[in-house]
Amino acid sequence: MGDRRENMVSATSTTTTDVTTGLLPDRTNDRPLLLAASQITKEFPGCKALDRVSVSFSPGEIVAILGENGAGKSTLMKILAGVQPPDGGELLVDGQPVVFRDVRDAIEHGVVLIHQELNLAENLSIGANLFLGREPTQWGFIDQKTIRRLSRELLERVGLNYTPETIVGELSTGQQQLVEIAKALSIQARVLIMDEPTASLSHYETELLYGVVRKLKADGVCVIYISHRLSEIQELADRVVVLRDGQYVGEITRAKMTREKMVSLMIGRSLTSGFERHSHTPGPEVFRIKDLVTTAFPEARNSFSLKAGEIVGMAGLVGAGRTELLRAVFGIDRPLAGEIFCDSKLVRISSPRAAMNLGMALVPEDRKGEGLVLEMSVRHNHTLATLARQASLGLFINAAQEITDSQRMIAALRTKTASDQLAVQFLSGGNQQKVVIGKWLLSNPKILLLDEPTRGVDVGAKQEIYRIMEELAGQGLSLLFVSSDLEEVIRMSDRVLVMHEGKITGELSRQQLSETAIMALATGGALS
Amino acid sequence: MKRILGILGILVAVMVVTGILQPAFLSGYNLSNVTQLSAYFAILSIGVMFVIITGGIDLSIGPVVGLVGCLLPLLIVKYGFHPALAIAFVMGVAALIGTTHGLLITKAKLQPFVVTLCGWLIYRGLARWITGDANQGFGNSFNGLLEISRKKIPLPGDYQVPIPVVYMLIIAVLAAIFLNKTVWGRYLYAIGRNEQAAHFSGINTDRIKLMAYVLCSTIAGFGGVLLAFDLNSMQPSSHGNTYELYAIAAAVLGGCSLRGGEGSVAGVVIGAVLLRVLYSANNMLGIPSTLEYVTIGTVLLAGVLADEGVKWYSQRRKLIQSAKKVAA
Numbered sequence: 001m002g003d004r005r006e007n008m009v010s011a012t013s014t015t016t017t018d019v020t021t022g023l024l025p026d027r028t029n030d031r032p033l034l035l036a037a038s039q040i041t042k043e044f045p046g047c048k049a050l051d052r053v054s055v056s057f058s059p060g061e062i063v064a065i066l067g068e069n070g071a072g073k074s075t076l077m078k079i080l081a082g083v084q085p086p087d088g089g090e091l092l093v094d095g096q097p098v099v100f101r102d103v104r105d106a107i108e109h110g111v112v113l114i115h116q117e118l119n120l121a122e123n124l125s126i127g128a129n130l131f132l133g134r135e136p137t138q139w140g141f142i143d144q145k146t147i148r149r150l151s152r153e154l155l156e157r158v159g160l161n162y163t164p165e166t167i168v169g170e171l172s173t174g175q176q177q178l179v180e181i182a183k184a185l186s187i188q189a190r191v192l193i194m195d196e197p198t199a200s201l202s203h204y205e206t207e208l209l210y211g212v213v214r215k216l217k218a219d220g221v222c223v224i225y226i227s228h229r230l231s232e233i234q235e236l237a238d239r240v241v242v243l244r245d246g247q248y249v250g251e252i253t254r255a256k257m258t259r260e261k262m263v264s265l266m267i268g269r270s271l272t273s274g275f276e277r278h279s280h281t282p283g284p285e286v287f288r289i290k291d292l293v294t295t296a297f298p299e300a301r302n303s304f305s306l307k308a309g310e311i312v313g314m315a316g317l318v319g320a321g322r323t324e325l326l327r328a329v330f331g332i333d334r335p336l337a338g339e340i341f342c343d344s345k346l347v348r349i350s351s352p353r354a355a356m357n358l359g360m361a362l363v364p365e366d367r368k369g370e371g372l373v374l375e376m377s378v379r380h381n382h383t384l385a386t387l388a389r390q391a392s393l394g395l396f397i398n399a400a401q402e403i404t405d406s407q408r409m410i411a412a413l414r415t416k417t418a419s420d421q422l423a424v425q426f427l428s429g430g431n432q433q434k435v436v437i438g439k440w441l442l443s444n445p446k447i448l449l450l451d452e453p454t455r456g457v458d459v460g461a462k463q464e465i466y467r468i469m470e471e472l473a474g475q476g477l478s479l480l481f482v483s484s485d486l487e488e489v490i491r492m493s494d495r496v497l498v499m500h501e502g503k504i505t506g507e508l509s510r511q512q513l514s515e516t517a518i519m520a521l522a523t524g525g526a527l528s
Numbered sequence: 529m530k531r532i533l534g535i536l537g538i539l540v541a542v543m544v545v546t547g548i549l550q551p552a553f554l555s556g557y558n559l560s561n562v563t564q565l566s567a568y569f570a571i572l573s574i575g576v577m578f579v580i581i582t583g584g585i586d587l588s589i590g591p592v593v594g595l596v597g598c599l600l601p602l603l604i605v606k607y608g609f610h611p612a613l614a615i616a617f618v619m620g621v622a623a624l625i626g627t628t629h630g631l632l633i634t635k636a637k638l639q640p641f642v643v644t645l646c647g648w649l650i651y652r653g654l655a656r657w658i659t660g661d662a663n664q665g666f667g668n669s670f671n672g673l674l675e676i677s678r679k680k681i682p683l684p685g686d687y688q689v690p691i692p693v694v695y696m697l698i699i700a701v702l703a704a705i706f707l708n709k710t711v712w713g714r715y716l717y718a719i720g721r722n723e724q725a726a727h728f729s730g731i732n733t734d735r736i737k738l739m740a741y742v743l744c745s746t747i748a749g750f751g752g753v754l755l756a757f758d759l760n761s762m763q764p765s766s767h768g769n770t771y772e773l774y775a776i777a778a779a780v781l782g783g784c785s786l787r788g789g790e791g792s793v794a795g796v797v798i799g800a801v802l803l804r805v806l807y808s809a810n811n812m813l814g815i816p817s818t819l820e821y822v823t824i825g826t827v828l829l830a831g832v833l834a835d836e837g838v839k840w841y842s843q844r845r846k847l848i849q850s851a852k853k854v855a856a
Binding site for chain 2: 396
């Protein structure tokens with residue numbers, strides 16, 4: 001079987017010659033069509049979210065949808081799953097045109113979407129969740145026996161080793177995700193759509209999910225998923241469909257999937273991959289913690305130090321205690337024991353304010369919940385931390401200074417916003433992150449802590465954030481950043497601290513850095 | 529801004545319609561009466577607005593007014609306190625009450641509703657116990673003192689401005705400056721929208737919230753002082769009853785969201801005036817006074833509903849307009 005994709009390479013392709021432009025969904029190949037979108041268009045106020053997008057899906061294939069934030073991936077998924085109706089174009093199931101009026105319609109046709117934010121009732125058991133709203137009954141009562149039996153079958157299919165009675169809230173995010181998948185299977189899903197399924201999973205959980213997805217594929221289920229992680233796509237997907245600015249720009253089959261190809265297709269130009277942190281001679285030590293103990297891990301004592309002009313990565317699995325350590329350092333949670341030194345002086349940090357006054361800043365993990373006041377304007381968010389410093393008599397807001405400060409940060413960080421009076425909720429993830437960073441740069445920090453600074457940020461904005469971090473280190477700031485993206489850790493760090501179960505298990509210099517070395521430490525192993 | 533204009537429109541409409549149906553409504557005497565009472569309620573509403581902006585609530589305003597109103601004549605008449613000292617004392621009690629609320633809410637992490645509900649019971653009970661449940665007043669020997677609330681500034685015709693309106697305007701201007709021009713005002717809004725993010729930005733959120741409760745109770749105390757001098761006869765068991773609900777209603781009518789982060793002084797003042805005008809209109813139009821609450825409740829509900837409707841409509845119109853722009 002010659003690969004069908006190659007036959008379709010069109011001479012009109014403007015991007016690269018290895019991809020198809022596929023304007024039409026009808027694929028003259030041997031695989032049956034399960035679900036197809038034809039010329040789908042969707043408009044939102046101010047933007048065309050999807051512009052005549054056509055894609056098709058076959059049983060038993062894994063398709064990744066790739067694109068920068070705002071490329072239209074989520075919108076396309078929502079339309080496929082009946083969450084939103086398209087403004088134009090049509091959907092076909094088994095070659096027949098269908099109209100999904102709502103999610104239920106889509107489910108009836110076997111198309112199920114699993115949201116990024118899981119929709120489980122955390123206080124109910126797995127079994128109750130699996131059959132929520134469609135409990136099998138006997139004499140009008142819920143038939144617990146059948147629920148248990150069917151649940152056990154489903155849990156086995158997704159490889160989840162728990163009894164149906166387990167309360168969902170006790171499971172990890174990854175395990176909850178598997179419950180969602182089991183739920184989808186229980187309603188005979190033929191097409192399973194997942195929006196960034198691995199975004200909040202640990203390495204182990206991700207592997208588990210891969211296994212389940214491959215099993216589903218073998219069962220003839222079509223899995224469509226959105227991901228930002230290129231390595232994941234390479235490992236899992238049979239083909240990747242790339243969207244840019246609401247348009248279908250091409251797709252790449254497994255055999256031809258290279259990182260460079262995906263990125264250039266996604267952003268419409270090739271990335272200067274030379275973003276490699278050059279080695280530096282760091283300045284003097286500016287910060288040190290000694291035997292710090294956090295409430296989350298009372299048994300683990302941690303010590304580390306930071307030097308001026310240095311970028312230190314902090315790697316580890318999700319839940320390894322990295323965020324907790326940053327929170328304790330920044331005065332959000334009070335540490336149980338330990339000492340903190342700023343410029344070799346012993347200090348007490350009892351609140352974020354105290355940390356700030358010592359020249360520290362934290363860009364938190366949860367941008368929307370902890371970093372920004374979403375309904376407030378870019379300007380007011382920018383100045384939130386430094387308003388009092390600029391105020392006359394420490395009380396009256398210096399409005400002129402506020403405007404200057406905000407404009408300065410917008411220019412320096414190249415934040416894309418219509419105006420500094422726009423509420424930050426209308427900005428893209430990357431630009432929101434820049435507002436958080438801008439807020440802290442206004443405080444002239446010496447030590448910048450960043451917790452997952454590029455999470456949920458598209459590739460272009462990621463590069464920008466890297467550039468900003470690099471620049472700040474060049475100006476003599478000391479940066480400590482937590483990241484679950486190994487590639488990013490390796491690329492950006494002068495040295496890396498690795499945590500496992502609340503404890504810093506090792507430190508790697510730039511020369512020692514490799515994914516295997518980090519993973520070994522992160523999983524509790526030793527350096528070989 | 530639109531919201532303020534909307535509620536101002538309703539206020540004018542109610543006044544015009546009532547004025548046409550019953551010209552006595554617009555007489556100097558009635559208007560002076562309405563504005564005087566409006567001023568008291570506007571003051572209480574401005575106080576509770578600070579708390580509501582942080583996403584909290586204060587249910588104890590009525591009993592604080594009651595406690596202050598009973599304590600003040602007791603101190604002056606029975607214990608012979610100098611009036612200035614007595615006023616300072618009761619205001620201090622009010623501030624202490626606010627501080628207690630604030631500490632219980634920020635340090636002991638109790639819910640504002642629960643804390644101030646308990647306060648409601650405690651201060652009402654205290655007022656009754658301290659006074660032996662006997663009516664309180666200044667009698668006839670302190671008429672000069674009563675002028676603090678009763679003085680009126682004459683205007684042309686038979687119109688006049690009651691002095692509490694002046695106090696209210698001063699408080700309103702100060703509150704507006706506080707909310708819009710100071711760091712603390714900005715912090716209040718930020719906390720109401722996202723307390724976590726405010727805390728992470730180095731704001732001492734506990735202190736700002738504490739301040740909101742202190743302001744609320746102190747301002748309620750001041751309102752209580754003015755009301756005491758005006759009424760000159762306070763029943764410990766009922767003086768100030770339901771005032772907290774009027775204050776909260778006026779704040780909501782004026783654009784505060786009980787979710788926090790929203791609200792303006794102008795809106796709240798107009799909301800308070802509107803409530804008093806409705807009350808008076810109900811009387812003047814000969815609607816049975818037993819229906820008073822029904823009238824006010826219905827208008828309040830209609831106002832909130834209309835606001836949601838307008839919001840929905842204007843958002844929808846914006847969407848349609850920009851959709852057209854995209855299509856063009």
